[in-house]
Amino acid sequence: MKSTMFLGGGRITGALLAGLRLAKNKTPILVHDRNEHKLRALEREYGVAVETNLGRAIARADRLIVAVRPDSVSEVLKQVREWRVSNAGKRNRAVPVLACSLAAGVPLWQLRAQLGRPVLWCRAMPSPAARSGRGLTALTFDRGFPKAWRGRMMKFFGQVGPVLEIPERKFDAFMVTFSPSHGYHALATMAQAAQNLGLERQAAFTAAAHALADAIASWREGDESLEELLREAATPGGIAAAVMKTMDSAGYSRMVERALRAGIKRSERIAKSS
Numbered sequence: 626m627k628s629t630m631f632l633g634g635g636r637i638t639g640a641l642l643a644g645l646r647l648a649k650n651k652t653p654i655l656v657h658d659r660n661e662h663k664l665r666a667l668e669r670e671y672g673v674a675v676e677t678n679l680g681r682a683i684a685r686a687d688r689l690i691v692a693v694r695p696d697s698v699s700e701v702l703k704q705v706r707e708w709r710v711s712n713a714g715k716r717n718r719a720v721p722v723l724a725c726s727l728a729a730g731v732p733l734w735q736l737r738a739q740l741g742r743p744v745l746w747c748r749a750m751p752s753p754a755a756r757s758g759r760g761l762t763a764l765t766f767d768r769g770f771p772k773a774w775r776g777r778m779m780k781f782f783g784q785v786g787p788v789l790e791i792p793e794r795k796f797d798a799f800m801v802t803f804s805p806s807h808g809y810h811a812l813a814t815m816a817q818a819a820q821n822l823g824l825e826r827q828a829a830f831t832a833a834a835h836a837l838a839d840a841i842a843s844w845r846e847g848d849e850s851l852e853e854l855l856r857e858a859a860t861p862g863g864i865a866a867a868v869m870k871t872m873d874s875a876g877y878s879r880m881v882e883r884a885l886r887a888g889i890k891r892s893e894r895i896a897k898s899s
């Protein structure tokens with residue numbers, strides 16, 4: 626049976642492999658990376674097959690997951706293309722026809738142009754929270770991507786958390802919004818502010834984590850609307866209301882939107898330079 630091949634064995638591959646192991650994934654996995662030490666570490670930690678030679682790896686795969694940084698995508702696909710040309714016509718040497726890129730900002734049309742037919746592309750934006758089985762993944766499919774294969778892709782990423790299909794034109798907006806980096810950043814910022822006010826580090830993190838994570842868990846798990854929950858947590862004229870008012874008048878909402886727009890601009894620059 627052929628494998629799903631990760632091309633690139635870095636941070637997101639590690640997080641996905643951890644989540645797949647947790648989900649008792651049955652799909653054979655093969656990882657190729659140019660750094661042998663990274664491959665050995667993944668092999669040891671997750672029990673996946675690894676292959677240091679790109680050509681030998683491709684020959685063993687029927688599905689390709691491109692997990693290199695956006696500025697390496699062209700180079701890596703050129704290597705795949707060259708391998709494909711030099712192995713044209715050899716039995717059992719076909720390049721996998723199903724390919725999925727995790728690279729931020731690299732659009733489907735560029736991916737399609739790099740490998741040509743018959744390779745069919747989708748893009749996935751997985752979360753490093755996949756590591757704990759809580760990783761939301763967005764997927765977008767190129768035209769002509771067969772329905773049954775869409776299901777296969779969604780099922781594969783669905784092992785590490787919920788999956789959403791998002792049109793490619795909205796992919797960047799999703800990407801800059803869904804990142805768990807927001808949660809980590811808010812946690813670090815709030816806990817630091819609390820320590821500046823005199824709270825011990827441990828208490829500051831416990832309080833800030835409750836404010837962020839437990840509030841969102843209550844909203845997700847309960848029946849009340851966000852407006853109702855906000856009314857309950859912040860009495861008009863009270864302390865929480867004063868804190869929120871100060872944040873809003875200091876430009877909190879504007880600042881968040883500005884930050885997300887900066888992420889989208891960065892993604893557009895990556896697309897132009899890749």
Ligand SMILES: NC(=O)c1ccc[n+]([C@@H]2O[C@H](COP(=O)([O-])OP(=O)(O)OC[C@H]3O[C@@H](n4cnc5c(N)ncnc54)[C@H](OP(=O)(O)O)[C@@H]3O)[C@@H](O)[C@H]2O)c1
Nearest residue numbers: 633634635636637658659692693694695697727728729753
């Ligand atoms: N990290 C995340 O949370 C996250 C989330 C969603 C999507 N993504 C996307 O996933 C991709 C990978 O991100 P990452 O954070 O995992 O990056 P990373 O940690 O740098 O991993 C990429 C790996 O690919 C290797 N590589 C690069 N070019 C190669 C080549 N030609 N042949 C073989 N191996 C090659 C790199 O080796 P070197 O170190 O030697 O360059 C590195 O080990 C990016 O495009 C990113 O946009 C990441």
